[in-house]
Amino acid sequence: MNDRDEKLVERRVTYTLEHEGKFYIVEKVPARVNEETGEQFFSPATVERLQRTILAPGKPNRVIQTPVFEYAE
Numbered sequence: 001m002n003d004r005d006e007k008l009v010e011r012r013v014t015y016t017l018e019h020e021g022k023f024y025i026v027e028k029v030p031a032r033v034n035e036e037t038g039e040q041f042f043s044p045a046t047v048e049r050l051q052r053t054i055l056a057p058g059k060p061n062r063v064i065q066t067p068v069f070e071y072a073e
Helices: 044-055
Strands: 008-019 022-034
Touching: 008 044, 022 044
Parallel strands: none
Antiparallel strands: 008 022
C-alpha cells in the first residue's frame, strides 16, 4: 500500500457533468476521495453507470434552476 492509498476514504459524492450544453448532477455516487486534496476516484463500473444514467432517456428525480454568470476581467 502506498502513501496515496492511505489517504483515500470511501464516500458518497455529488458528480457533475456538462454534456452537449446541458449540465447534469448525480447525487450519492460512490467514490474514493483523497482526504488531503479532495480528488475523487471512481471505479470503472461506477463510470459506466454514470454514463448510462445521464445518457439514457428518462425522467430525473428533480430539476433545479441555477444562475449563470460570466467572469469579467
